[in-house]
Amino acid sequence: MDAILEAGARILSESGWAGFNTNVVAKLAGVSIGSFYQYFPDKLALIDAIRDRHLQDCLMALRGLPMDAPRLEDFAAALVDALVSAHGRHPGLHRVLLDETPSGGHLDPASAFETEYIGIYARAIGIFAGRALDEKSRADAMVLSDAVDGVIHNAARRGQLSDGSIRAALILLVETFLSRLRLTDYKGASA
Amino acid sequence: MDAILEAGARILSESGWAGFNTNVVAKLAGVSIGSFYQYFPDKLALIDAIRDRHLQDCLMALRGLPMDAPRLEDFAAALVDALVSAHGRHPGLHRVLLDETPSGGHLDPASAFETEYIGIYARAIGIFAGRALDEKSRADAMVLSDAVDGVIHNAARRGQLSDGSIRAALILLVETFLSRLRLTDYKGASA
Amino acid sequence: MDAILEAGARILSESGWAGFNTNVVAKLAGVSIGSFYQYFPDKLALIDAIRDRHLQDCLMALRGLPMDAPRLEDFAAALVDALVSAHGRHPGLHRVLLDETPSGGHLDPASAFETEYIGIYARAIGIFAGRALDEKSRADAMVLSDAVDGVIHNAARRGQLSDGSIRAALILLVETFLSRLRLTDYKGASA
Amino acid sequence: MDAILEAGARILSESGWAGFNTNVVAKLAGVSIGSFYQYFPDKLALIDAIRDRHLQDCLMALRGLPMDAPRLEDFAAALVDALVSAHGRHPGLHRVLLDETPSGGHLDPASAFETEYIGIYARAIGIFAGRALDEKSRADAMVLSDAVDGVIHNAARRGQLSDGSIRAALILLVETFLSRLRLTDYKGASA
DNA sequence: GATGAATGAGTATTCATTCAT
DNA sequence: CATGAATGAATACTCATTCAT
Numbered sequence A, B, C, D: 001m002d003a004i005l006e007a008g009a010r011i012l013s014e015s016g017w018a019g020f021n022t023n024v025v026a027k028l029a030g031v032s033i034g035s036f037y038q039y040f041p042d043k044l045a046l047i048d049a050i051r052d053r054h055l056q057d058c059l060m061a062l063r064g065l066p067m068d069a070p071r072l073e074d075f076a077a078a079l080v081d082a083l084v085s086a087h088g089r090h091p092g093l094h095r096v097l098l099d100e101t102p103s104g105g106h107l108d109p110a111s112a113f114e115t116e117y118i119g120i121y122a123r124a125i126g127i128f129a130g131r132a133l134d135e136k137s138r139a140d141a142m143v144l145s146d147a148v149d150g151v152i153h154n155a156a157r158r159g160q161l162s163d164g165s166i167r168a169a170l171i172l173l174v175e176t177f178l179s180r181l182r183l184t185d186y187k188g189a190s191a
Numbered sequence E: 001g002a003t004g005a006a007t008g009a010g011t012a013t014t015c016a017t018t019c020a021t
Numbered sequence F: 001c002a003t004g005a006a007t008g009a010a011t012a013c014t015c016a017t018t019c020a021t
Helices: A002-013 A022-029 A033-039 A043-063 A074-085 A093-099 A111-129 A135-158 A164-183 B002-015 B022-029 B033-039 B045-061 B071-088 B093-100 B112-127 B135-158 B164-183 C001-016 C022-029 C033-039 C043-063 C072-086 C093-099 C112-130 C135-158 C163-183 D002-015 D022-029 D033-039 D043-063 D072-086 D093-099 D111-129 D135-157 D164-183
Strands: none
Touching: A002 A033, A002 A043, A002 A093, A002 C001, A022 A033, A022 A043, A043 A074, A043 A093, A043 D135, A074 A111, A074 A135, A074 A164, A074 D164, A093 A135, A093 B164, A093 C001, A093 D135, A111 A135, A111 A164, A135 A164, A135 B135, A135 B164, A135 C093, A164 B164, B002 B033, B002 B045, B002 B093, B022 B033, B022 B045, B045 B071, B045 B093, B071 B112, B071 B135, B071 B164, B093 B135, B112 B135, B112 B164, B112 C112, B135 B164, B135 D164, B164 C043, C001 C022, C001 C033, C001 C093, C022 C033, C022 C043, C043 C093, C043 C112, C072 C112, C072 C135, C072 C163, C093 C135, C093 D002, C112 C135, C112 C163, C135 C163, C135 D135, C135 D164, C163 D135, C163 D164, D002 D022, D002 D033, D002 D043, D002 D093, D022 D033, D022 D043, D043 D072, D043 D093, D043 D111, D072 D135, D111 D135, D135 D164
């Protein structure tokens, strides 16, 4: 039932893991607790389903990004806006899903997703910074991705998802980082 | 009891909110459940205490940063290293505390902390980017802070806190952003 | 669940507040502890429910009293017998409820009840002693009510609820007091 | 320690059995919990001591009553006033002690006391009603005693211990009952 | 003696899950 | 299929009592 997914996402987003309980989710979804278990074998299965759906939303947003033609600054703005809008429905969801909730089945729940997620950033680095898809640029992609995520999640937490100054600064951060990578042949520091 | 704080931090870091339960914390701390409640009125009070302690640690790390003399790149490296080491003891703690756990008392649990936290970044922007401490640079500080946090939290989650490539990329990100701010007189977009 | 109410009343009556505990009540009622909390938000809510039910029983007994026709001595006997039978099921209950148990919600748990309770005695005084319903007769009603209650509670405590001598003496007490009021125009002493 | 007795009596009177807990009593008494257990083997021993002391106070009040000379109405007034003053210090105590609290040792905790207590009433009946000390008058004594107690306990509960109308009505009740006994050769009803 | 930190059995309460209807 | 009352293991928290200092 889609209502259950939606209710679960909302509770998770608003009350976090601590407030997430099957009876409450079922009630908010307007179905009986029995129906809940008709569709989901257990609580964690719902978490997994919510995660999958949300991560698909995020990927969808990134996949639609204009990689081919545009100027770097247009790409940066498009990236930020896409992610902001992907977090609009349930601002708190992403961080709870990635950071907190245990997973039902998969060893690494975010793994498949993360691979593609990082991959998109890596491709952007390839295109806008003219770098090969080596280990180094994968680390760069991860850092950029995590930085953008961090800003968006915290903006969501503070209710500043639509704040113009934040958006501008984040776009600047992305743009600057990518353009700098083009120039740099930095030497990875030692661990 | 400090042992309780330490045990609580460890469990929170390793098992998240879902695995955090007073009996387990007491057992890991090596005290009886009765002693737990001698020192903390309830479960949330321990969370608050852990949060306070951890945030103090983070602030301490930032306060010790060399703001006066050094070159921007030295500052960036010092910043990243300080935060990495502040997260060394309980890598998962910060994100659980900020992102997931409910708060007992304070209206905004991270508020006082966050004000100083952002303030330090704002000061760095003032020094290294030559910007006044206006609203705009406060947004910049917030974005930079959240970006750095995001990278570090995710690195902690993946066990990559001591990964050299990540460190190098993050330092580059900080350095680039700060040096770009110096050049830019950007117009904050409207919300 | 009515079984829970009944079990609670029985335990309260037999073991007092000290022996009253949700798990035991649930077990005696033949339901799981979970079901207990399905019907009562907490322990005190059950107390309140038991109190309400018991006080209703008492009121019911008094409401049915023959006020119109009969001779004073018939009324006194009917009053005593009604109250004795209202205390028959759970002899210790009333005193525990009034004297010992804390209340969940209402400011004065017995208040609404007490008002009607005293009111019935006041009406009897009006009828059988020919007195107006002023402050003075309200005090008389209170005293008579408390005296009768005291005798019945203590008889219940000693297992003498059906003792004939006690019954006769109590009836005499009521009858004597009411008939004396008819004759007296006493001056209430100063506080 | 007398302070412990006093503190225990106060808590019992004000909060009932539900609020009576050794740590709180010790704190109110200004001694450590350790000292508490120096003087009392356990919680119930304190209850017993409090009960003994209180019942002694009540007996003392009754023993001082003027049985020999005075008119019935003077005796009734003296009786009421003595009991009122015996309940002045801890108005709620008596009912909690008699009605609710379990006892440590004695089979019937109030027994020895009650025997003398009732005995005094029986003697008064003998004197003022000219009745022999048979079973019948023992029942009368019990009823009168319980009636008076009931009025005083409930007055204490409502904070009306010094209310003049209550006092007058209670005195009237006692006086009327005793004088009626003198006239009556009633036949005890069947059990 | 006096102290009060520590103990842990006991009690209140929650919530994932089942199953008879 | 849908329902929601019932279940009980798990968890939060209390308080009588001990004992090392």
